[in-house]
Amino acid sequence: MRLAIAAGDYQLVVAPERxxxxxxxxxxxxxxxxEAEGLGILDVGCFLMVPFANRIAGGxxxxxxxxxxxxxxxxxEDAYNPIHGYGWLTGWDVLQSGEDWLELGHERHGGEWPWPYRAAVxxxxxxxxxxxxxxxxxTGEEPMPAxxxxxxxxxxxxxxRYIGLHRGEWRGEGNPLPVTLDERDTPFDWWEGRPVSTRVVDTVYxxxxxxxxxxWPERAMAVTITPSANLSRTAVYAPQGSDWFCVEPVSHLTDALNGRDPGAPMPALAPGETLSAEMRLSVRPL
Structure with missing residues (x-):
């Protein structure tokens, strides 16, 4: 199933089952x-990370x-670490939809991730x-990591070009798990105005x-991404020689469950409590 919505100059196509x-x-x-090309989840334009983002070291x-x-x-993708949560690997139900909006949901009742939850987008x-x-x-009876x-x-x-002002860049020393933090006194453009292709990164800011x-200078357009305040970290994956890259607003550092980021530990969600976040994208001509 594909669902298409539109408003003004924008069009969106979503795959609930992916x-x-x-x-x-x-x-x-x-x-x-x-634009999505293949049939796998890694071929899409954007997927959702819930109930955790990025990796948990060794699980x-x-x-x-x-x-x-x-x-x-x-x-x-990773034979050793759980990655990106469970929402991206399951089908979502269509809860409501209109010409310019739609709402999807999925539930998990325990299992490998022992805390039951309900997610919606x-x-x-x-x-x-x-x-x-x-x-x-x-939706469970005890606090869960969220x-x-x-x-x-x-x-x-x-x-x-990508411009994102952050104080810190985590370094993984050859692996995707953060090890050391390079932190500046003030928020900093880590590309210093240069094209994305001038750096190869897989890290969190x-x-x-x-x-x-x-x-995109040659396309005479730019997009502004405005995450909610609680998506205070940004994962960036820019592999060498690729015609795409990822800029991922996330609520916590990779492997936050193991205390890698003392300043922002993984939050606990009480029974019945809801955590929400949003990402807004707005395009302008240059």
Whole structure:
């Protein structure tokens, strides 16, 4: 199933059965996100990360005095660490829809991730852009770790620039888990105005100030990404030689469950409590 909505110059196509992911997001017919090509979840334009973002090292952590062991959930991408939660790997139900908005949901009742939860996402198109709102509700009887994130892929050429002001850049020393933090006194553009292709990164940035921006000079357009305040970290994946890259607003650092980021530990969601976050994208001509 594919669901299409539109408003003004924007069009959005979503696949509920593929993790509620975005297949296409365009402005005046121009792709803002990477257009989906294959049939796998890693081929989409954007997927959702719930109930945690990025990786948990070895799937092992302590929670409320219990030693937890969560098996890898996507061996083709990472055979050792659980990654990106469970929402991206399951079908979502269509809860409501209209010409310019839709709401999807999915529930998990325990299993490898022992805490039951309910998740929902709302996509709303308006004349000035897209708002994606993601929520997570603890439907169990004990506190659960809780994290949210969006994983969009953006088209990239040799001229594409990304501007995101952050105080810190985490370094993984050859692996995708953060090890050391390079932190500045004030928020900083880690590309210093140069194209995305001038750096190869797979890391997380902390201490975000303001929105994020991607500029395509040869296409005479730019997109501003405005995450909610609780998506204070930004994961960036820019592999060498690729025609896409990822800028991912997330609520916590990779492997936050193991205390890698003392300044922002993984929050606990009480029974019945809901965590919500949103990402807004607005395109402008240059």
């Amino acid at each position: 993790g509620g992911s975005i297949l296409s997001f365009t402005w005046r017919g121009e792709p803002v996100m990477r 092992r952590f302590d929670w409320n005095g219990r030693a937890m062991a969560i098996p890898p959930n996507f061996g083709g 709302e996509y709303v198109l308006e004349a000035d852009g897209l708002t994606a709102r993601l929520s997570l509700t603890n 994290g949210l994130g969006f994983h969009p892929y953006f088209p990239r050429t040799d001229a594409t 902390s201490g975000r100030q303001g929105p994020l921006e991607i500029i």
